[in-house]
Amino acid sequence: MIAYLRKNGKDMKRPAVFLDRDGTIVYDRPGHYLTDPERLRIYKGAFQALKIMSALGYRLIVVTNQAGIGRGYMTLKTSVAINLKLRRDLAAKGVFLDGIYFCPHLPDEGCACRKPGPGLIKEALKHHRIDLSRSVVIGDKTCDMKLADSLGLASILVKTGHGRSELRKRPGLAGGRAVKKGLLEAAAWIKGLG
Ligand SMILES: [Mg+2]
Known part of the structure; x- marks a missing residue:
């Protein structure tokens, strides 16, 4: 589902950073x-990191699993309000997201959108002109990395959130991808891609 969509018109094709929330x-x-x-509290380095990625020409697209809706912890309306607050707080500091896509389902509902399923990214591809081959997935969990792997995208595992514990549980998760302290280091890595 879509919480926010920025109107880009017939903008040129650009790579995207698919960001877990x-x-x-x-x-x-x-x-x-x-x-x-x-x-809602945004990591300190996130503002600068997202600005760097945006300046490099990447679209900023949030893709997030929100099973708390399916579990009855919050309503769909509240979830959308949280996402719009994120958009607003970032915009207040000059960071403009291109879209926020979320999955409201439970893990066992068999939907196509819950990460690591590619549904959210596929939806984003309908609304934005994206060069998928140059796009990157950034997240703190195994599902984010599996999502990237299934689409053949570059990925960055951040050690914020569940990142550290996921690495402890599955050391193999680091293989074939960048592992970074947080979004700011991730942005520097992307900059290095050229
Ligand atoms: Mg996460």
Whole structure:
């Protein structure tokens, strides 16, 4: 589903950074779903990192699993409000997202959009002119990395959020991808891609 879509008109084809939200852009406390827009906290380095990626020509697209909706922890409306708060807080500091796509389903619902399924990215491809071959996925969980792998995209595992514990559980997760402290280091890595 779409929480936000920026109108780009017939903009040229550009690569995208597909960004996980919780634990990647905003703080994610283990065991606590973010269910209140007022509790949204963006990582300090995220503003500069996203500005760098945007200046490099990447579209900024958030792709996020929000099973808390399916679990009844929050309504669809609240989830959208949280995403719009993210958009607003970033925009207030000069960072403009191109889209926010979310999956509201439970893991066992068999939907096509829950990461690591490619549904959210496929939806984004309908709305934006994206050069998929040069695009990158950034996230803190195994599902984000599997999503990148299934589409043959470059990926960056950030150690914020669940990143560190995911690496401890699955050391093999680091193979074939960049592992970075957080979004700011991820942005520097992307800059190095040329
Ligand atoms: Mg996450």
